[in-house]
Amino acid sequence: MEKNTFERIYEIVRMIPRGKVATYGQIAALAGNPRLSRVVGYALHVNPDPESIPCYRVVNRLGEVSKAFAFGGENRQIALLEKEGVAFIDGRVDMKKHIWRP
16 A cells, blocks of 8 residues: 555654754655655644654754744753754854764
8 A cells, every 4th residue: 555645654754863953855756756845844743653653853944943843842852952962153053963874
């Protein structure tokens, strides 16, 4: 059976290693359609299994965390990333150092 878009998104997000981040656009492209960045955001907002789908590792193209992080707000997302060693510069993820390159 073919996977639906959300299942493909969740599968990709599960692959992002600790200490790395991916962008919404990057996840959309890896899921098969680079124009689905907003769909990636929606899928992560309704994440059915935050324990195994680390949606906090997804940021925008500028390295900014989500203002509406679904599981505790932007400060929670920052705290989760910092716990994994992700560095921030002026409130944004240091993308040169932490972008995931699958």
